[in-house]
Amino acid sequence: MNLIICIHNHQPVGNMDYILEDAYKAAYLPFFEVLKEYKDIKINLHFSGYLFTWLLEKKPDYVALLKLLKEQGRIEVVSGGMYEPVLSLIPEDDGCNQIRMHADLMEEIFGERPKGAWLAERVYEPHIPQTLSKAGITYTLVDDNHFKAIGMTEDDLFGYYMSEFEGHKLAIFPGLEFLRYTIPFKPLDVLDTYLKDADGKGHKLAVFGDDGEKFGLWPGTKKSVYEEGWLKMFFEYLTGNQKWLRTVTFSEYLATPPKGPIYLDCQSYKEMGEWSLPPIFAKEYSAAISDKKPSKKTIIKGGYFKYFLIKYPESNDMHKKMLSLTKIANENPEAKKHVYMAQCNDSYWHGVFGGLYLPHLRASVYEHLIEAEKILDPKEPFVTGIIDDVNMDGIDEAVLTNNFLKAYFYLKEGGTLYELDYKPASSNIMANLYRRYEGYHDKVKMTSSTDVADGTKTIHDMFMAKEEGLERFLYYDWYRRASLVDHVMGKDVTWESFYRCQYFEPGDFVKEPYEASCKNENKSTILSLVREGHYWKGGIGIPLVIKKTIRMTANESAVYIDYQIDGDVKENFLFGVEFNFSFLGSGGDRYMDLGSGRIPLTSKGIYKPSRMLQFYDPYQKVAPTIECDHPISVWTFPVEVVSLSETGFERNYQSTMCMPVWDIDLTNGSRAIHLKLTVNGINRNNDLQ
Template identity: 25%
Template sequence: MTDNKAKINLILGFHAHIPHGSPEPEFEGVCKKNLKPFVSTLYKYPRIQAALHCSGTLLYWVERNYPELFMLIEDMVSRRQIELLGGGFYEPILPLLPLQDKIGQIELLTTYLRKHFGKRPQGCWIPAQTWEQNLIAPLVACGMGYTFLSEDQFRDNGIEARDMYSPCLSEEQGKVIAVFPVFRSIENKLAQTSAQTVFRELWERLPHEGEHVVSVFPRSVYTCDDEAADYAWNRFFEEISLSEMIVECVTPSKVIKGHKKFKKACFPVSQAQGNISPRRYLIACPEANSIYSKMIFTNMLINQLRGDKARKQNAREEMWKAQGCDLFSSPEYLYCHSLRKAAYRALLGAERITREKTKFVSSLIQYDFDFDGAAEFLFQDQKLNCYTQTMGAGIFELDYMPKAWNYLDTCNFYGPPVSDNALPAAFLKQTETAGRLISFADSFLPPGTDSEAFLDGNIKTGRLCAGKQYAVTDHDKVKGKVVFSLAPEEGVPFGDIEITKTFSLKKDTLSVSYTLCNHGADNIEFQFAPCVDLSFPGDGEGFVRIYARKTGSQETPVSLPLTYNADGLRILDIKNEAIVVFSSSHTFDVCIKPRYIKSGEKALYQSTAFLPVFTITLSAEESWTNDFSLKFTY
């Protein structure tokens, strides 16, 4: 070292998270490939301090499945080698949460850390580094004195590179928090070359005067010839030890206590570079917005509870499981069937708790559920929720409460996941033409249309009504029914036909009645195909079995994809131990096809499409009617 130039104060951090609802092998993978190599190798270098953040979901799993690793972290915390970071227990996008949930999630993880490790965290991790200035007040209220944002967010705030080697103070309504920049540029270098080289070059480049704080949370470090992660970390820590003349590993709290004055900064609404704004993401992906809307609606139901604080808290803690950041930040996770199902299971579980110890009364609510400016119609029965919208006059949520299962939780395809280096605009462009899938999506097709090709999206001819705005012609809360209609439309195939749809929900049975009327002067021959999507735990005999019902004969297993002249279907949901009976007053042909989304090397199941097809001829002013029903039992 030359001329008494100060060392680099290195905050070496590590972040690990797995979403709630992930399959067991993914927990194993994150633990074995990421967390365990870092912690177990760091333990051998007691002079190297680090900041560790694990989501509550992952820590809870480690506690029960890797107790020796959990005890190792306990030991390293007690000897002050590791400083634990707090945050939301389920790794939520904090700006999207109501205030009581922000505080509740942070306090839940703080309580867990204090109980198991004996110390309250002094700072926190911001999931996806999604920031809004009004986060400061709840963070400070929860005892957080510091947090981390990316160097890009510092740069976007006008902070020059030479001023980034120190935390800043940020204030909101008299509350102040210290913010450390996380250097992604240095993290990328550490993944490509040796730590000694990286920190020697950095130290030589830094100004001679003053102290310099550098925060990194490397996802990986430089490896040789596909060596194991623990070998790579061992070499990394060895190189840090050999660089002790220019690098000293410190904890964030030591930096805060040792510095007397920091510059002030105000950070705009932002997220780390390459991440999509969660609010724009909700607009782009209706399925993510549906989960968010359900969370807000469930929150409202919980807030209406009076006099039973324990039940209210139980419901709130169940709801928090659905607030993880993953479903609100990347289509890669939104495509994951198990994560969406876990979110809905938590939300419906919380809703069930709100109904306990009360006499539940069936209702029909007119309410702007998804915040699009148009009211939706929410049927709520003791065992079924059925949410309908005017766009396409279809069902977008169908909850079977005894199993806490949303049978309409499916997902459209929004293109491949966006990489860290892609612009958010590239993803947003992909989503412009996509929309939320609904059940009872009406289509008028030419006679002889290939139903399977239509479900595959290869046929665009005909009149497709799922994207049309239906009018509400009757809405009776007492009788529990709502009537939608779509007027004749000039210049489109089969545009002379008026559609009237009536939805009602009684005693675990959803009824949908249709009236089609030809207002043209000529006869019209067409196929009418109202598509119904149902989402099961998976595809195949181990998850779902379907039987066709035909008058005068016994039920028979359906032959996929086409079955002819059926009166109805009996669908066995094997994993949920539930039965869905689909009935029609007219016989129909049906095409049944599972929907998959390809994500990388995997084909991910989303839902199963049932396309009943009716061949109809209508003369001028003639009408055709049909009654469908969906009955759920277990």
């Protein structure tokens, strides 16, 4: 019997250097330090391009070891998209070019062009054979879940199959879930029983393909895999059983005929099927796939990967910005490379691994997209505004841009400012994420920060907490955390209820559409947003109109906002203009000044009125400032979410909410409010520019 071992090592574009260093020391280096001693064992190896480029620069001796193992015939190098894109999320030409970039690099370093490709997150769609074939790829690996979803059984999966799309052929190997959950977590006798049973049935091939990080970086595995010797015992087991079990490469086994033809539908691994579903259905799916009765697990299909773009509008914003840029960057290699780097998959989804909840990974996507835009922008001063369906949901948005800023407005919900790119720092300072219910939140109360991983469970089976009392932060927003969010509130609303997002708002402006018009003038562009809404009292809607006019001028990093509030409301009410700024963290030298001195970005409460609200982030090199007309107070709090990662449940800072509030009295006529939002840069000495 043959065993294929495929190790996939990946770090997303934008991950911090120390994270890569930790992963290298915990998993990437020790794995091969052990493997090199077992000369009869062959593996297949994939490194994503961002990680491998880092290794080339930082760890030349390690790369030399990999080259030596390749020369000895003990490694087959597997290719993939250079910056680990999910191929179904990007244009086919981009996917082919990314694979060619990666294959070129592998051929340059290892002297042989890869024949196979690792699919990011094993996300497969029916057109994938065409994409890979055009890029010169002959085989790939997916999960057994892909095959079981179309009615195949476990016994059908010990081999490989041939598929095609419009005549483009591809060999597809099914990786076995049992091996994913056994290696390196279960005792070797469990693995031995499974493989001998397969051999006894006459099966010729078993395939294991999974993340290299599970060998030392996943919780508890450093101790179990290396200190307690699981990996060494595994290699000794393989070495001692070569009479009936031998490790082979993909290319070696392709000399054996396939089991037959196959056509797969849109699938990934089973856990991704859970994460990509709406939360309620995700819980049902999780219960179904966890059922111990085999009869309950026949042809269970989870969600569709692209549903992440619906589930998380913040993901869709990045995705559609990327799609709009990749078309116009085709003739500029420098800009195109930035687009490729922004296609790294991690920031576009969320599960145990997905990085959407990690601000620094979202920031990386925006950084590269803004860098591409800067390269493609006119070099002379300019300003322009458009109204168009930029996020492709069938309803228009508005976009204002000049040399310094690019501002996106969500017209169908509140006319809010949901993206503000400060081009000199290549930073979207409003890459916010709102607090939402996730299916795993029900498990938060059952976890403890004292729980310890022992390396016997996969991260899919563990639930740990990084701190006690995380349930205290489980509040959910009923609107997107953007800026220029217009709150019409009763005088009885409290800061606490507003923070919890558990209050009644008599105005109908936050989630309702605004009418928009845009006028481009010689040196400025003006966006007019109007909503003829209501102030609801006793079931009666009292007419209330809010008009906000946004002006951007050429060659200035500022946006001017003028409000006009008018209507038949006879009682005073509170009007708040909410801003959310997404800094990459809340600590270090970051601060805000709401008029009474520097305070942390995580400060909570109601502060005295101030006409100048300042924020300072020397790490992103941005310092936004809000100037406003005489508010009665300023409300603030950090927007924090409880999310799940490889190391358990954790609290993540997403943005700082800041809202100047006015007491509005319309009995003597309309009320005007003027604001100015300026984004200043910070130089290398951390001084304002």
